[in-house]
Amino acid sequence: VTAGASPPWAALAAPPTLDHQGTAARLAVDGKPLLILGGELGNSSASSRAYMSKYWPKLKAMNLNTVLAPVSWELIEDTEGRFDFSSVDGLLADARAQDMHLVLLWFGAWKNSMSTYVPGWVKRDQARFPRVRSANGASVEILSAFSPAVRDADAKAFAALMGHLKTADAGHNTVLMVQVENEIGMLPVAREWGEAANAAWAEAVPDALVRLLREDKAKEPELRALWQAHGARTSGSWAEMFGDADSGQEVFTAWHYAQYADAITRAGKAAYPLPMYVNVALNRAGKAPGDYPSGGPLPHLIDVWKTGAPSLDLIAPDIYFPSFSDLAGRYHRADNPLFIPEANNVSAPEVPANAFYAIGDLDALGFSPFSIENAEAKSQAALTEAYSLLRQLTPAILKAQGLGRMAGFKPRVLEDGTVLDTPVTRTLGDYRFTVGFIDSWTPKAEQDTASHGGLIIQTGPEEYLIAGRGLIVTVAGATPDGPPLAGIDKAIEGTFDPQGRWVPGRTLNGDQTHQGRHIRLAPDQFQIQRVTLYRY
Numbered sequence: 001v002t003a004g005a006s007p008p009w010a011a012l013a014a015p016p017t018l019d020h021q022g023t024a025a026r027l028a029v030d031g032k033p034l035l036i037l038g039g040e041l042g043n044s045s046a047s048s049r050a051y052m053s054k055y056w057p058k059l060k061a062m063n064l065n066t067v068l069a070p071v072s073w074e075l076i077e078d079t080e081g082r083f084d085f086s087s088v089d090g091l092l093a094d095a096r097a098q099d100m101h102l103v104l105l106w107f108g109a110w111k112n113s114m115s116t117y118v119p120g121w122v123k124r125d126q127a128r129f130p131r132v133r134s135a136n137g138a139s140v141e142i143l144s145a146f147s148p149a150v151r152d153a154d155a156k157a158f159a160a161l162m163g164h165l166k167t168a169d170a171g172h173n174t175v176l177m178v179q180v181e182n183e184i185g186m187l188p189v190a191r192e193w194g195e196a197a198n199a200a201w202a203e204a205v206p207d208a209l210v211r212l213l214r215e216d217k218a219k220e221p222e223l224r225a226l227w228q229a230h231g232a233r234t235s236g237s238w239a240e241m242f243g244d245a246d247s248g249q250e251v252f253t254a255w256h257y258a259q260y261a262d263a264i265t266r267a268g269k270a271a272y273p274l275p276m277y278v279n280v281a282l283n284r285a286g287k288a289p290g291d292y293p294s295g296g297p298l299p300h301l302i303d304v305w306k307t308g309a310p311s312l313d314l315i316a317p318d319i320y321f322p323s324f325s326d327l328a329g330r331y332h333r334a335d336n337p338l339f340i341p342e343a344n345n346v347s348a349p350e351v352p353a354n355a356f357y358a359i360g361d362l363d364a365l366g367f368s369p370f371s372i373e374n375a376e377a378k379s380q381a382a383l384t385e386a387y388s389l390l391r392q393l394t395p396a397i398l399k400a401q402g403l404g405r406m407a408g409f410k411p412r413v414l415e416d417g418t419v420l421d422t423p424v425t426r427t428l429g430d431y432r433f434t435v436g437f438i439d440s441w442t443p444k445a446e447q448d449t450a451s452h453g454g455l456i457i458q459t460g461p462e463e464y465l466i467a468g469r470g471l472i473v474t475v476a477g478a479t480p481d482g483p484p485l486a487g488i489d490k491a492i493e494g495t496f497d498p499q500g501r502w503v504p505g506r507t508l509n510g511d512q513t514h515q516g517r518h519i520r521l522a523p524d525q526f527q528i529q530r531v532t533l534y535r536y
């Protein structure tokens with residue numbers, strides 16, 4: 001070895017990690033930030049390379065840079081202790097052939113609460129791998145979270161997967177992140193019954209959780225309220241501190257699922273420390289734990305999960321409900337970067353607007369509609385266009401993240417689907433933007449305002465990129481030291497070429513800016529405008 005020669009591994013790109021810029025967390029790959037423009041595959045598609053072969057070109061053409069794909073325990077460890085990673089290697093090769101990244105989803109002990117992805121040798125040995133019992137003693141197809149044998153077998157398989165990725169993906173960084181299990185939570189009851197679960201239920205609430213409440217560090221109002229409703233005790237059993245109703249049982253369930261997920265995550269990271277997260281099956285208002293997956297990392301249980309599973313990097317909501325901005329907002333916390341691993345099946349018209357909003361307003365690490373390979377023509381076209389714009393804007397987005405230079409816009413939608421079209425006002429630099437969602441130039445009946453959305457990025461003292469669809473933007477001065485009114489010096493539509501150079505199109509004026517009164521992004525197409533403002 002010659003002096004000064006670098007060791008063979010020095011040339012390898014550093015594996016993905018999370019870093020920060022200002023208030024934003026970002027995914028960094030070999031030191032460079034990356035924004036995930038993703039899509040998640042249907043559950044069974046990735047189990048066959050042949051089946052997937054016709055879809056990869058479609059995913060590439062939709063402008064995705066990342067595919068979220070399951071890895072099944074049953075496929076990698078069909079026989080105990082004998083690992084077969086051909087399903088994983090096929091995914092790696094096919095993603096690389098399209099120059100795409102992967103987020104892998106570990107379908108281990110639980111997939112949507114049930115234990116159907118576990119290998120046959122686990123399913124069939126119920127003495128060694130105990131199942132949940134309901135209150136009436138009935139067995140269900142859910143492995144017990146209180147069984148060390150279940151946890152250890154799951155952790156061993158997951159660690160084997162991560163160990164394989166460490167070598168198979170070294171220097172490539174095809175895999176960016178890993179999801180641990182899928183939509184964890186107990187059904188159809190609030191908690192497990194059976195000997196081990198009942199014994200744990202009688203134990204004292206762990207110190208870490210007591211401290212969170214006693215030191216007033218719980219951010220979720222529901223958890224605090226439940227604790228206070230039971231006398232704000234600083235010690236006691238689960239029933240004493242949170243009550244023995246479903247709501248108290250759910251806190252207990254959440255804690256034990258979090259501890260289990262933490263053990264799996266630690267085992268995986270010991271083999272290869274990629275960023276890891278759990279995804280969330282959200283609940284509808286008025287439903288009881290057990291109607292929805294009880295004890296999952298739901299909005300009212302984020303604090304329990306953060307405390308019980310500190311090895312997880314983030315908790316990521318699957319958002320299928322219309323109240324996108326409210327739900328996404330709850331998972332955007334200083335201790336929790338936002339990532340949307342599943343957005344309403346790609347056919348919902350508001351999906352592109354939600355992507356702009358999550359990325360523009362909540363510094364999301366990425367966005368990913370579910371069942372992406374099945375997008376039909378119309379939604380495929382809409383997402384293709386939206387991702388094209390977001391791809392062009394990615395350098396500007398990454399530059400602005402976390403620094404107060406970017407805002408996202410879409411109408412707020414309530415849980416019942418009511419769309420609030422009220423304009424939204426935000427200040428960026430010296431200018432205040434009021435963004436309306438009703439396009440005065442299009443018949444009202446033809447407008448689906450829930451599908452209108454976009455973002456504004458400040459790129460200079462008086463220069464902004466405004467992108468999306470269905471927005472009417474008016475501007476005013478925002479600082480007391482200058483004139484109060486603001487006008488358009490120049491508004492130019494255009495695109496960024498693959499090298500990131502601005503390619504101007506029309507200069508917009510006259511009817512296209514309503515004689516200087518506003519910037520308009522029409523509802524029927526996605527567009528980028530580069531706008532220079534002045535004050536008068």
Ligand code: N0T
Pocket residue numbers: 043112182183281318320321342370
């Ligand atoms: C998802 C998917 C897949 C307004 C369901 C979403 C995926 C799992 N669950 O197709 O099974 O693996 O994580 C729950 C969606 C709730 C529907 C709300 C309708």
